Amino acid sequence: MDYPKISQMPKLDLFDIHLQRWSAKVAGDPFTTHTSDLLPVTLTRNWAGLPAMIKIMRSLDERIGARVLQWWGGNGAARVYACDQDAGALLMERATGSRHLLHMAREGEDDAATSCICRTIEQLHSKRSSAPPEELLPLTDFFKSLALMAQQEGGLMAECATVADELLNEQREPVVLHGDAHHGNILDFDRRGWLAIDPKRVTGERYYDYVSVLCNPELETCTDPERFARQLAVVIRVTGLERRRLLKWVMAHAALSAAWFLEDGERARANRQLAVAQLARQALG
Numbered sequence: 001m002d003y004p005k006i007s008q009m010p011k012l013d014l015f016d017i018h019l020q021r022w023s024a025k026v027a028g029d030p031f032t033t034h035t036s037d038l039l040p041v042t043l044t045r046n047w048a049g050l051p052a053m054i055k056i057m058r059s060l061d062e063r064i065g066a067r068v069l070q071w072w073g074g075n076g077a078a079r080v081y082a083c084d085q086d087a088g089a090l091l092m093e094r095a096t097g098s099r100h101l102l103h104m105a106r107e108g109e110d111d112a113a114t115s116c117i118c119r120t121i122e123q124l125h126s127k128r129s130s131a132p133p134e135e136l137l138p139l140t141d142f143f144k145s146l147a148l149m150a151q152q153e154g155g156l157m158a159e160c161a162t163v164a165d166e167l168l169n170e171q172r173e174p175v176v177l178h179g180d181a182h183h184g185n186i187l188d189f190d191r192r193g194w195l196a197i198d199p200k201r202v203t204g205e206r207y208y209d210y211v212s213v214l215c216n217p218e219l220e221t222c223t224d225p226e227r228f229a230r231q232l233a234v235v236i237r238v239t240g241l242e243r244r245r246l247l248k249w250v251m252a253h254a255a256l257s258a259a260w261f262l263e264d265g266e267r268a269r270a271n272r273q274l275a276v277a278q279l280a281r282q283a284l285g
Contacts, residue, residue, distance in 0.1 A: 014030070014037060021084070036055050039053070040053055054091055057088040065198065065201050066080070068200075071130065071176070078094075105183060111230070117183065124209070138202070142204075143252070147165075157259070157277075160277050161252075161255065177208055178199045184218065214280075215276050217269055223279070248284070
């Protein structure tokens with residue numbers, strides 16, 4: 001299973017202390033994402049033979065997200081075997097299945113991919129017996145970038161910002177959200193099925209977690225009107241969500257995603273996300 005990577009490779013000795021502490025053997029090359037350094041390993045002793053991943057987190061957001069992953073207890077998400085909060089290190093279950101949701105969506109299995117994402121999110125949102133981790137952020141914090149950018153851009157982005165404000169001020173069914181439940185953050189864990197990784201530190205209305213499947217900028221067909229209509233129908237069929245409210249959340253999130261791209265100077269990618277917002281706007285009538 002492929003994890004999202006960037007080109008730089010961390011040095012193996014970065015993981016030495018964790019390999020010893022957790023009785024793990026190297027099972028692949030280390031790699032780096034924008035927020036973490038990771039190393040595939042195989043466990044010995046207590047969990048002999050189990051595939052795992054050592055993750056060293058470089059930001060507070062990632063560390064608190066790891067607490068969310070641990071709180072989920074393996075239900076809909078990768079299991080956490082051990083965590084060293086002081087060192088910002090995590091020992092977690094590693095995906096070993098051969099399927100990838102983004103590949104499925106690109107190669108004629110878009111409906112199945114969307115269904116898998118929706119069912120995984122449903123597991124994540126199920127009630128837990130313990131209180132969620134502390135220091136989670138409200139969903140309103142996510143949308144600060146949209147409010148600022150909407151003032152500069154006006155037009156559709158400003159309209160979406162107004163919709164976002166309405167939704168955020170009247171949130172329903174609050175849950176601990178994944179916050180980034182797109183095709184690349186739900187992986188194939190073989191016999192354990194599709195499970196989430198890399199949650200954010202956010203709480204809010206449960207509808208929000210279902211929008212990424214419709215807005216994913218890594219999916220070239222996200223701006224195709226037929227694809228949008230079909231996958232919207234799949235999400236509603238699988239989840240039972242209210243169509244109009246889901247479309248409003250798509251408008252809000254697509255514009256937020258566009259705002260983030262504009263902050264990074266990526267106007268073309270921002271425009272593609274605004275095209276998704278426009279599809280949602282048109283579907284609302």
